[in-house]
């Protein structure tokens with residue numbers, strides 16, 4: 044069976060032609076075999092609302108899939124679709140319209156559903172999204188903050204984190220649905236998440252929530268310092284500072300971690316790296332106690348390609364559990380596996396309900 048996989052990002056669109064077969068091998072995720080032919084097309088990372096990137100990304104997709112055999116389904120990256128359980132969702136017109144006009148956040152992944160639907164309609168097949176960013180499986184007690192009404196929310200790298208957790212469980216000889224796995228996704232945004240028995244029971248979140256600082260974001264700030272900022276500047280300016288002028292960029296002058304890897308002997312860079320390692324380890328440590336001792340800790344995302352930095356994190360954590368490093372991400376694989384389980388009949392797609 045053939046599926047097209049569409050993953051729109053801020054600076055590139057990733058596409059894959061997925062060849063999917065059922066399999067009796069229990070070590071394969073969802074008992075299916077998936078082979079991917081991948082393509083990536085870069086576009087400028089313009090600071091404009093995601094909807095303005097739609098024409099360019101649409102063009103990239105139609106160009107990218109030219110010559111591919113006819114698909115049985117099309118799957119796109121799910122965006123911010125309201126709190127929902129993990130799984131594969133059929134894209135309806137209502138879901139697609141909601142993604143385009145998302146009342147939650149301006150996020151590029153909201154283009155995944157509408158674009159998948161557009162391509163699917165052209166071939167007369169169904170479109171799906173898998174494990175959207177707004178997957179919410181938080182424990183009731185994890186949802187509570189110290190301020191009544193200000194509940195913690197779940198908005199994180201749900202697609203990659205789950206795929207990485209599943210693979211990590213397999214690597215340490217456990218079933219995902221019987222294990223506790225802590226996943227640290229360290230990319231342009233970060234999220235630390237605890238999976239217990241296959242569910243994301245707590246997460247720092249990835250967007251102006253909690254967690255360590257990032258290439259250009261503050262991560263969690265002391266409340267008093269945040270209040271000082273909030274009373275000094277308008278909200279849009281504060282958000283700009285928190286998201287784009289802080290973290291490694293604020294501390295060293297650049298958010299390009301490949302450059303910092305080259306400059307890692309400079310004292311200012313050394314201290315920033317030490318602080319980052321310290322914060323990441325501290326968050327992973329706290330997410331390692333909420334569900335009993337973890338069976339493994341996984342480190343993933345683009346920053347996991349900085350091996351000496353990852354070694355420093357691992358050194359602080361290896362007494363807790365084995366550390367498995369999966370650099371980059373498994374998003375295309377996870378999307379293909381999600382739609383594959385539906386195509387081979389191992390799983391029924393979920394129906395999305397407007398929040």
Ligand SMILES: Nc1ncnc2c1ncn2[C@@H]1O[C@H](COP(=O)(O)OP(=O)(O)OP(=O)(O)O)[C@@H](O)[C@H]1O
Pocket residue numbers: 200229230231232233258298299300301304344345346347348349371372
């Ligand atoms: N070889 C490398 N060495 C050091 N840092 C790297 C390396 N490769 C990528 N990075 C860093 O990883 C970060 C990008 O990570 P990633 O590709 O996961 O981000 P993204 O997909 O844009 O965002 P997110 O992961 O939040 O969805 C950048 O800060 C980049 O500098």
Ligand SMILES: CCCC(=O)O
Pocket residue numbers: 176198199200201232249250
């Ligand atoms: C979950 C956040 C994903 C991103 O912004 O890349």
